[in-house]
Amino acid sequence: MSKGHAKHQERHHGLSQFGKDLIRRCGSKCELCEAHGVKLTVYEVPPIAADPNYDQCIMICDICSSQLDNPKTIDPSYWRFLASIMWSDLAPVKIISVALLKHLEATEDWAAELREQVYIQQEEQDWLDQIDLFG
Numbered sequence: 001m002s003k004g005h006a007k008h009q010e011r012h013h014g015l016s017q018f019g020k021d022l023i024r025r026c027g028s029k030c031e032l033c034e035a036h037g038v039k040l041t042v043y044e045v046p047p048i049a050a051d052p053n054y055d056q057c058i059m060i061c062d063i064c065s066s067q068l069d070n071p072k073t074i075d076p077s078y079w080r081f082l083a084s085i086m087w088s089d090l091a092p093v094k095i096i097s098v099a100l101l102k103h104l105e106a107t108e109d110w111a112a113e114l115r116e117q118v119y120i121q122q123e124e125q126d127w128l129d130q131i132d133l134f135g
């Protein structure tokens with residue numbers, strides 16, 4: 001078994017430990033677009049730590065996850081729901097929302113307007129500074 005493979009297994013195991021808590025938290029809805037009754041997978045909000053961190057993980061649907069995984073497929077109008085979830089009390093949801101708005105505002109005025117409205121605390125700003133979503 002390669003070292004990389006072993007590492008992957010470890011991470012997988014780490015995620016499963018709090019997977020149940022995540023499932024309970026999300027109430028079987030995508031924590032971004034709030035789609036119901038769809039398959040949800042764990043997404044780790046960057047920067048990816050050596051050990052998976054519950055407070056950086058969100059449960060999201062395939063549509064959200066595929067767009068986050070491949071910026072070329074991002075459909076700006078799909079992400080209009082950021083207008084409500086950027087106010088989330090859940091740090092990883094708020095952070096990924098603002099990071100996405102930051103990416104979208106290059107072409108979308110509505111995204112720039114939303115990002116001006118959202119209040120970012122210093123510790124949230126420190127987290128955001130470490131995120132380069134699509135590098």
Ligand SMILES: [Zn+2]
Pocket residue numbers: 030031032033034035060061062063064065
């Ligand atoms: Zn979704």
